[in-house]
Amino acid sequence: MKIHRKQNIELKKPAVLAAGASIVFILLISGWMGFRRQRGSVSVNGGMDTETSLGDAGRDTEQGRREEKPENQKDAGEEEETLAVQYQEVTAQADRLSLSYDYEGAAALIRGIEGYEGDKELKEKLASYEKGMESCEPVNIQEVTHVFYHSLVVDPQRAFANQDRNPQAAGNNQWMTTVSEFKKIIQEMYDRGYVIVGIHDILKVSADENGNTFFEPGEIMLPKGKKAYVLSQDDLSYYHCYDNYGYAAKMILDEEGKPTCEYITPDGEKVTGDYDIVPILDKFIEEHPDASYRGAKGIIALTGYNGILGYRTDKSYLNVDGNLDDDKRQWLLDNPDFDIEKEREQAKKVADALKEDGWEFASHTWGHIKIRDASFSRLMRDTQKWRENVEPLVGNTDVIVFAHGQDLGDWGNYDENNEKFQFLKGEGYHIFCNVDQGQYRVYFGRDYLRQGRRDLDGYRIYRNAEGKEDSVSDLFDAKEIIDPLRPPVPPLW
Numbered sequence: 001m002k003i004h005r006k007q008n009i010e011l012k013k014p015a016v017l018a019a020g021a022s023i024v025f026i027l028l029i030s031g032w033m034g035f036r037r038q039r040g041s042v043s044v045n046g047g048m049d050t051e052t053s054l055g056d057a058g059r060d061t062e063q064g065r066r067e068e069k070p071e072n073q074k075d076a077g078e079e080e081e082t083l084a085v086q087y088q089e090v091t092a093q094a095d096r097l098s099l100s101y102d103y104e105g106a107a108a109l110i111r112g113i114e115g116y117e118g119d120k121e122l123k124e125k126l127a128s129y130e131k132g133m134e135s136c137e138p139v140n141i142q143e144v145t146h147v148f149y150h151s152l153v154v155d156p157q158r159a160f161a162n163q164d165r166n167p168q169a170a171g172n173n174q175w176m177t178t179v180s181e182f183k184k185i186i187q188e189m190y191d192r193g194y195v196i197v198g199i200h201d202i203l204k205v206s207a208d209e210n211g212n213t214f215f216e217p218g219e220i221m222l223p224k225g226k227k228a229y230v231l232s233q234d235d236l237s238y239y240h241c242y243d244n245y246g247y248a249a250k251m252i253l254d255e256e257g258k259p260t261c262e263y264i265t266p267d268g269e270k271v272t273g274d275y276d277i278v279p280i281l282d283k284f285i286e287e288h289p290d291a292s293y294r295g296a297k298g299i300i301a302l303t304g305y306n307g308i309l310g311y312r313t314d315k316s317y318l319n320v321d322g323n324l325d326d327d328k329r330q331w332l333l334d335n336p337d338f339d340i341e342k343e344r345e346q347a348k349k350v351a352d353a354l355k356e357d358g359w360e361f362a363s364h365t366w367g368h369i370k371i372r373d374a375s376f377s378r379l380m381r382d383t384q385k386w387r388e389n390v391e392p393l394v395g396n397t398d399v400i401v402f403a404h405g406q407d408l409g410d411w412g413n414y415d416e417n418n419e420k421f422q423f424l425k426g427e428g429y430h431i432f433c434n435v436d437q438g439q440y441r442v443y444f445g446r447d448y449l450r451q452g453r454r455d456l457d458g459y460r461i462y463r464n465a466e467g468k469e470d471s472v473s474d475l476f477d478a479k480e481i482i483d484p485l486r487p488p489v490p491p492l493w
């Protein structure tokens with residue numbers, strides 16, 4: 001065993017545990033103490049307290065029995081090795097927390113190891129976390145930008161073919177980013193010091209003396225020179241209208257339970273892999289933990305009318321009121337074994353895994369409605385449908401991402417008398433996102449947050465690459481990232 005010096009360190013349940021690591025650490029500690037019991041070694045602290053803390057009345061007897069049985073010595077050796085590996089895992093976990101700027105969490109893990117003060121390597125780790133902490137300064141929350149995407153185009157040839165005669169292909173070209181563009185953008189933004197933060201990181205909710213909640217800017221600490229941004233993905237439903245255009249077909253879980261994508265090749269073969277934002281970004285952050293602030297990922301903004309994440313979870317597929325649209329009618333004909341409960345169960349499993357991995361969900365309204373144009377009664381019906389069909393699968397959310405670039409009002413405070421605003425707040429929404437090309441758009445109302453989002457889609461990338469506008473150069477060079485397979489993007493109007 002190369003790691004024998006670790007035997008000088010007594011692991012005890014730490015007073016403070018990093019939230020995410022607490023369970024594994026407690027398990028680890030009990031395992032380590034089991035090892036200590038078997039080896040009968042003396043802790044650096046020594047003395048009665050330590051002996052008492054080991055607290056196993058049967059220890060000597062147990063050890064005695066083990067000494068009579070050589071095969072159990074082998075067990076002990078194996079366990080020693082396992083525990084050494086576990087020890088490495090805790091220190092690796094601390095390092096990983098520090099890489100995602102959670103220096104406090106990292107230090108707490110190390111301080112949870114009794115005797116850390118006497119260990120050179122652990123002291124060095126603590127010093128480096130301390131240094132990391134000192135290099136941080138508060139992010140100016142007003143300068144946190146927010147970028148968004150739709151589902152990525154995997155096969156540009158299928159997506160953009162015949163765009164002059166096919167409105168869907170023209171839409172694919174205008175609104176979508178390709179896999180190759182997305183990968184280049186996240187790499188370039190990372191190289192420029194951009195770090196993904198959660199939208200809830202940018203706000204702090206407090207209560208005044210009367211118990212009324214109010215919102216104020218949150219505190220995000222990042223090393224000098226780093227820039228925070230929020231990322232969202234809209235319409236992650238794999239609508240029927242995406243079929244055969246070279247998009248992923250659904251989100252599934254891989255053998256390790258991690259979210260990934262199913263994609264159908266032009267030959268009709270189903271393959272699994274990184275065919276959309278979630279698995280690509282997950283992998284990128286896995287390889288570059290410092291691309292994410294404390295493990296934050298993006299916001300997934302969902303409608304409900306075609307189900308979610310590629311599952312046909314919506315009640316409308318049951319055709320209870322007899323007015324199925326053509327897409328749904330065809331899909332039901334193609335899928336005679338449709339079982340809505342099975343669809344919902346699978347969608348929920350994927351949603352749970354996404355949340356586990358740091359993704360958040362938002363409402364994009366059930367029917368992708370125009371929030372300004374829709375009547376109040378339509379908004380109420382729509383909100384109820386989201387609550388019944390989507391919320392049970394992804395959990396409730398206080399974030400609403402408006403569709404079609406519409407909003408409830410001009411920038412600044414919403415009109416408190418606006419009945420749609422009052423209604424949505426009453427329904428639990430307190431973070432309102434629209435589409436806005438401004439570099440930064442963050443606004444704190446009394447008890448709500450507004451944030452503008454920048455579309456990084458084909459239209460924007462093409463126009464920037466062609467020098468027709470300059471709206472993304474703070475993030476990346478559009479000429480460098482534009483997909484060579486993207487045809488010219490027609491003007492919007």
Ligand SMILES: [Zn+2]
Pocket residue numbers: 234235364368403404
């Ligand atoms: Zn949308």
